[in-house]
Amino acid sequence: MQRVRILGTGGTIAGEAASETASRYRSAEIGVGPLIAAVPGVRSLAILHGEQFSQTGSQDMSDILWCSLAARINALFNAGEADGVVVTHGTDTAEETGYFLHLCIDSRNPVVLTGAMRPANSLSADGPLNLYNAVAVAADRNAHGRGVIVVINDDLHCARDVTKGNTTDVHAFVSPGPGLLGTASFGKVRYFRTPSRCHTADSEFLMDNMTRLPRVDILYAYTGMSTDCVRDSVSNGARGIVVAGLGNGNVPISIAHALADAAASGVIVVRSTRVGSGEVARGIEVDDDALGFVAADQLNPQKSRVLLQLCLAHGKDRSAIQDAFYRY
Numbered sequence: 130m131q132r133v134r135i136l137g138t139g140g141t142i143a144g145e146a147a148s149e150t151a152s153r154y155r156s157a158e159i160g161v162g163p164l165i166a167a168v169p170g171v172r173s174l175a176i177l178h179g180e181q182f183s184q185t186g187s188q189d190m191s192d193i194l195w196c197s198l199a200a201r202i203n204a205l206f207n208a209g210e211a212d213g214v215v216v217t218h219g220t221d222t223a224e225e226t227g228y229f230l231h232l233c234i235d236s237r238n239p240v241v242l243t244g245a246m247r248p249a250n251s252l253s254a255d256g257p258l259n260l261y262n263a264v265a266v267a268a269d270r271n272a273h274g275r276g277v278i279v280v281i282n283d284d285l286h287c288a289r290d291v292t293k294g295n296t297t298d299v300h301a302f303v304s305p306g307p308g309l310l311g312t313a314s315f316g317k318v319r320y321f322r323t324p325s326r327c328h329t330a331d332s333e334f335l336m337d338n339m340t341r342l343p344r345v346d347i348l349y350a351y352t353g354m355s356t357d358c359v360r361d362s363v364s365n366g367a368r369g370i371v372v373a374g375l376g377n378g379n380v381p382i383s384i385a386h387a388l389a390d391a392a393a394s395g396v397i398v399v400r401s402t403r404v405g406s407g408e409v410a411r412g413i414e415v416d417d418d419a420l421g422f423v424a425a426d427q428l429n430p431q432k433s434r435v436l437l438q439l440c441l442a443h444g445k446d447r448s449a450i451q452d453a454f455y456r457y
């Protein structure tokens with residue numbers, strides 16, 4: 130049997146409500162031990178060991194916790210203490226944590242994120258089966274080399290492609306464009322594809338002794354957007370700005386000028402989109418070469434921020450950063 134380490138970080142999967150039918154709840158109330166104990170048959174899938182990494186709602190995740198989590202997973206694999214890792218995590222920022230780990234784990238061993246849309250004591254709680262399937266994937270030798278996988282609601286998502294698409298529905302996660310990585314039905318795992326971009330052991334973004342990342346802000350584009358937000362971001366020390374742009378990453382002309390000034394001062398500006406799917410290509414309506422911008426390709430704003438933070442932390446210039454958005 131494979132050895133799977135379950136790292137608990139909190140989230141709704143560890144949440145507790147006042148009753149089985151209450152909609153209001155407190156996240157990150159239950160420890161990883163009781164979570165495992167609540168899943169019938171899960172210990173038949175692998176040799177399990179639970180570890181409480183943190184106890185927080187994922188809205189309070191930070192780059193400091195990301196760096197520490199990646200370091201812990203790398204240490205487990207380097208020491209030969211686990212064949213696979215499952216991270217229980219809140220759904221709000223699971224896609225960001227997952228993508229960060231997808232770029233920073235120096236191993237081909239499976240790393241799986243799972244969570245829940247309903248608290249642990251809720252009527253028809255989804256956490257136990259999600260955790261069961263996550264362990265099945267982490268213990269599956271066919272999961273090796275597929276990067277970080279988000280397992281939720283019987284679906285397997287590549288951490289690069291997944292995004293949360295609904296606020297409350299248990300079918301909250303989708304992978305626009307590339308589609309699912311596979312499915313899991315009561316522990317029976319099927320794969321449809323492998324990730325097409327660089328990740329994990331093939332990534333250049335090793336953590337070394339990194340404990341935090343450079344500041345990168347996300348600015349949301351809208352009709353009548355003020356240039357003040359660009360100036361405030363730069364004056365407060367942002368080394369990068371990601372724009373959740375209109376359509377194909379477009380912004381009002383006044384914002385384009387303000388962002389160009391920021392780029393000329395050395396701030397890296399990445400154009401992503403507030404649209405839920407599709408890619409942002411260079412030079413369609415915005416002259417990226419003239420203005421000094423980077424196009425996000427297929428990454429949404431929150432994942433563009435993660436990749437830009439890692440690029441800046443590793444000293445990449447604008448040209449190398451654009452290449453990274455095509456490679457990762």
